[in-house]
Amino acid sequence: MKILLFGRNGQVGWELQRSLAPLGEVVALDRAGADGLCGDLMDAEGVARTVRAVRPDAVVNAAAYTAVDKAESEGDRAAQVNAVTPGAMAHAAAEVGAWLVHYSTDYVFDGGGTRPWREDDPTGPLSVYGRTKLAGEQRIVAANPKHLVLRTSWVYAARGGNFAKTMLRLARERERLTVIDDQHGAPTGADLLADVTAHALRGLAAGAGRPGIYHVAAAGETTWNGYARFVVGQAQQAGQELKAGPEQVEPVPTSAFPTPARRPHNSRLDTGRFRDTFGLVLPPWQQGVARMLQEIL
8 A cells, every 4th residue: 555644744644654654655745845745735736746646545634734823813824724735635636546534623513512522413613723624624525535534632642742741841830730621522642543544544445444524532531621630640650740739730711711712612522433433442541641641751
């Protein structure tokens, strides 16, 4: 299998280089591109030409505009990267008979209610970022029947900055932390996303599974406050010297931290369709976060 990967240096893209390698040849591009190939999603035609030139069996798009608040003032740029170019990528992939794997987000929903979102629930994004990601989904589905769109939530990785690292830094500096407790979801590791992508892609290539939109997130749920308390508690158990422990992580509502973009309160995702279709287990979020902490502490 020949795989064309966009966004190789992002959190998920970095892990995908590892997880996809056993499937065959991986042509991995970042925004700068290489060997005359275009990896810049601001250039839709250049990306489409690259797909046609490489003629892969599968295209995996791990590149995206993810600056949620900045997207409120950069709507055109967010739309180009999250919607227009993925649509062109999907069309070019269809021309060469390739699968397209693309990552989306819980932000396509309005965050209402308390039950986990299912794939066929009505969408209603609250932000420019969410609207551009939804538009990307729609363009891909319309352009290429061989698509796998994976919606996920609260992605983290040991590499680069993340919420856990921020909480640990603050816990070393301060005797009290205030963290939002009315947004619910599941922290999902980039390594988990990369691994299940490889398994699903191998299944599709073998005629197992089926195309479509799927929800993929670690099992269980928490709030950002619960996430922070878990991180701080794990660090304490590992012998880290902190000024603030889990009991000093105080809950506050979203309104305590106003942001340009509205965040959904309910980011729970029902992953039953993905698990049943591909026969995969999505482990508890605590397992992945604990493993990540072992790497960074």
